[in-house]
Amino acid sequence: MPVTNSPRTLFDKIWDDHVVERLEDGTCILYIDRHLVHEVTSPQAFEGLRLSGRRVRRPDATVAVVDHNVPTSDRSKPIEEPQSRLQIETLEKNVAEFGVPYFPLRSASQGIVHVVGPEQGISLPGMTIVCGDSHTSTHGALGSLAFGIGTSEVEHVLATQTILQKPAKNMRVSVEGNVGPGVTAKDIMLAIIGRIGTAGGTGHVIEFAGSAIRDLDMAGRMTLCNMSIEAGARAGLVAPDETTFAYVKGRPFAPKGEAFDQACAYWGSLASDEGAYFDTEVTLAAEEIIPSVTWGTSPQDVLPIDGSVPSPSDVADPARAAQIQRALDYMGLEAGQKIAGTPVDVVFIGSCTNSRLEDLRSAADVVRGRHVAEGVRAMIVPGSGLVKHAAEAEGLDKVFLDAGFEWREAGCSMCLGMNPDRLTPGQRCASTSNRNFEGRQGPDGRTHLCSPAMAAAAAVTGRLCDVRELVKETV
Amino acid sequence: MDKFTELTAIAAPMPTENIDTDQIIPARFLKTIQRTGLGKNAFAAQRYDAEGNENPDFVLNKEPYRKAEILITYDNLGCGSSREHAPWALLDFGIRCVIAPSFADIFFNNCFKNGILPIRLPREICDELMDDARQGSNSRLTVDLERQVVVRPNGETIAFDVDPFRRHMLLEGLDDIGQTMAHDAEITSFEHRPTRAWVPSITIGTVK
Numbered sequence: 236m237p238v239t240n241s242p243r244t245l246f247d248k249i250w251d252d253h254v255v256e257r258l259e260d261g262t263c264i265l266y267i268d269r270h271l272v273h274e275v276t277s278p279q280a281f282e283g284l285r286l287s288g289r290r291v292r293r294p295d296a297t298v299a300v301v302d303h304n305v306p307t308s309d310r311s312k313p314i315e316e317p318q319s320r321l322q323i324e325t326l327e328k329n330v331a332e333f334g335v336p337y338f339p340l341r342s343a344s345q346g347i348v349h350v351v352g353p354e355q356g357i358s359l360p361g362m363t364i365v366c367g368d369s370h371t372s373t374h375g376a377l378g379s380l381a382f383g384i385g386t387s388e389v390e391h392v393l394a395t396q397t398i399l400q401k402p403a404k405n406m407r408v409s410v411e412g413n414v415g416p417g418v419t420a421k422d423i424m425l426a427i428i429g430r431i432g433t434a435g436g437t438g439h440v441i442e443f444a445g446s447a448i449r450d451l452d453m454a455g456r457m458t459l460c461n462m463s464i465e466a467g468a469r470a471g472l473v474a475p476d477e478t479t480f481a482y483v484k485g486r487p488f489a490p491k492g493e494a495f496d497q498a499c500a501y502w503g504s505l506a507s508d509e510g511a512y513f514d515t516e517v518t519l520a521a522e523e524i525i526p527s528v529t530w531g532t533s534p535q536d537v538l539p540i541d542g543s544v545p546s547p548s549d550v551a552d553p554a555r556a557a558q559i560q561r562a563l564d565y566m567g568l569e570a571g572q573k574i575a576g577t578p579v580d581v582v583f584i585g586s587c588t589n590s591r592l593e594d595l596r597s598a599a600d601v602v603r604g605r606h607v608a609e610g611v612r613a614m615i616v617p618g619s620g621l622v623k624h625a626a627e628a629e630g631l632d633k634v635f636l637d638a639g640f641e642w643r644e645a646g647c648s649m650c651l652g653m654n655p656d657r658l659t660p661g662q663r664c665a666s667t668s669n670r671n672f673e674g675r676q677g678p679d680g681r682t683h684l685c686s687p688a689m690a691a692a693a694a695v696t697g698r699l700c701d702v703r704e705l706v707k708e709t710v
Numbered sequence: 711m712d713k714f715t716e717l718t719a720i721a722a723p724m725p726t727e728n729i730d731t732d733q734i735i736p737a738r739f740l741k742t743i744q745r746t747g748l749g750k751n752a753f754a755a756q757r758y759d760a761e762g763n764e765n766p767d768f769v770l771n772k773e774p775y776r777k778a779e780i781l782i783t784y785d786n787l788g789c790g791s792s793r794e795h796a797p798w799a800l801l802d803f804g805i806r807c808v809i810a811p812s813f814a815d816i817f818f819n820n821c822f823k824n825g826i827l828p829i830r831l832p833r834e835i836c837d838e839l840m841d842d843a844r845q846g847s848n849s850r851l852t853v854d855l856e857r858q859v860v861v862r863p864n865g866e867t868i869a870f871d872v873d874p875f876r877r878h879m880l881l882e883g884l885d886d887i888g889q890t891m892a893h894d895a896e897i898t899s900f901e902h903r904p905t906r907a908w909v910p911s912i913t914i915g916t917v918k
Contacts, residue, residue, distance in 0.1 A: 255893065255896050255897055258875070260873070260874050262873075264890060268909055275740050275741075275793075276794065278743035279744065279745050289887070295912050296912065297912075298912060303740075318742070319741055322741055336912050336913065359909075369816060371792075383792035383816055384816065385792055385793075385794035385820035386745075387794060387820065387823035387886075388823070390887065394887050394890075395887060395891060396897065397890060399890065433728060433789055434785060434786040434812060437812065437814065465790075467786070467789065467814060469815050489910070490910055494908055494910075497908055498908040501908060533728055554725060555727075558726070558728075652738065670732065672730045672790060674732060674733075674736050674755045675737070678738075678760070679755075679760075
């Protein structure tokens with residue numbers, strides 16, 4: 236344990252509190268408080284344990300869910316795709332053999348791992364949290380150090396409850412001021428990625444700070460931290476505060492009573508000290524951020540909704556120019572065209588980025604009293620069974636169904652199309668997910684990332700458009 | 711894991727930035743429960759058309775690059791998803807070394823765990839190595855991990871940095887888990903620290 240009086244960042248403090256041992260070359264054995272497991276990146280890890288006769292060291296710090304492969308349609312029928320079924324059955328066999336707590340498909344609480352973890356109080360402030368999934372960064376919204384790992388590391392954590400790593404660099408992204416009407420956490424994060432690029436955070440953990448971040452609710456903070464990986468960062472963090480404590484209190488696996496108060500005192504001590512050193516600092520003015528969409532095939536290809544698609548002739552570097560041209564061709568867009576007005580075929584509201592109750596409310600506020608445009612397929616995929624249930628309790632399902640949306644079961648769904656929810660070649664989608672890579676939502680599918688409110692606006696108008704024009708009266 | 715000591719091989723040039731792991735292996739191929747067999751679908755979207763026919767313009771479909779064991783790209787190789795299926799697909803195709811000006815963190819780490827050596831070299835040098843690679847089958851690169859150099863076909867050597875711990879593990883073909891388990895006493899002692907008393911346990915019966 237390094238004992239130091241110099242000012243430390245939130246990341247430094249969580250890191251220091253989890254170092255089991257520092258090896259000769261600076262690599263640390265870092266203790267992991269929570270290991271979340273899903274069906275896609277774990278089978279080879281469990282098989283590795285089995286082959287070497289190892290056990291899961293801490294089943295009581297491990298939780299498994301099924302989310303990537305699961306159908307979001309009628310759950311009473313068997314899973315049709317044999318390989319998806321095999322992966323789910325393999326997980327069920329593994330959790331039974333190794334004694335790992337598990338949310339099965341039939342559970343009312345089943346859902347996307349990054350929705351379920353915080354929702355259940357499994358993920359808590361001050362913890363180290365890993366999962367074989369890059370969007371594990373989501374849990375950083377609680378003020379925990381949470382990052383994605385590969386399957387070899389999943390096996391390493393199962394066997395040892397630790398990971399080998401060197402400390403990351405510290406980056407602080409401050410967003411100061413108040414965002415305007417119709418601007419959400421998603422727009423803030425797209426603006427940040429547009430500014431620093433998809434490799435801007437490489438080697439860093441990003442702490443999100445500033446008044447616009449403190450004003451966000453937990454769902455918004457999760458959206459922000461979720462896409463830290465899209466900025467290349469190892470993890471994203473928001474300092475735990477009263478908003479965090481209020482969110483955590485009473486969750487099924489959170490500490491209770493006196494233990495909760497003691498935990499809060501500890502969590503409250505984790506905020507970055509005055510004068511702590513950040514290797515990189517970035518500041519954005521909240522007032523300058525407007526509702527945004529992506530135009531290309533990288534999350535850094537961001538445009539404010541009133542913007543125009545770039546042209547290869549705008550850039551000097553020939554490799555970059557070729558990449559813009561390739562993205563334009565793939566996306567079926569012309570250089571210089573206005574992004575607003577682009578017609579969409581599909582609208583997907585869901586994913587670990589934007590499938591929480593607050594996201595669905597924000598979409599419903601746009602949809603209420605309107606109808607999905609002719610020829611558009613619009614789908615809502617809640618992040619968990621509990622989100623779905625809560626939304627139904629306040630009548631959101633009716634708002635969406637009356638408007639012509641599909642109201643589906645929880646899962647990763649069309650974010651990556653491992654289940655039957657996929658774009659067909661050439662289809663254009665306004666999507667609340669996190670990646671617009673080529674083929675991400677289905678081979679030759681075209682993805683425009685945006686907020687739930689912007690996706691809802693695209694659904695009812697049939698085009699990418701400025702949500703502020705639809706909700707003028709109310710905002 | 712196979713050792714990595716020295717490799718003399720054909721290198722495939724892919725002068726592209728931000729090659730993401732969805733490109734290296736699309737999600738629909740992640741439904742396997744094994745580590746092997748993914749090579750035929752590496753770069754599937756670029757390698758095959760909708761009918762499954764090879765795209766003759768894609769570098770890995772051309773001779774001599776079908777036998778490439780080294781891949782050279784531009785910045786931010788392996789960004790996006792943490793899927794270890796990406797290095798598994800590369801390894802299954804035959805790639806043992808990837809060279810780029812920069813890598814995404816998780817992919818970089820995943821490579822080492824599978825006996826693939828990722829090497830960071832400046833873009834100008836990657837351009838020179840790509841020019842070498844374009845000279846065809848007689849123009850092989852040598853990657854010597856012991857000496858930490860890449861040897862160009864003209865004999866010029868280019869030094870590279872590698873984390874000493876990772877280098878040791880690759881040279882010896884060791885896996886991390888056995889090493890870490892040797893620290894079991896320290897891990898157990900950490901788990902019993904009084905400052906960790908607040909961390910709740912999750913028991914199997916409590917998950918519904």
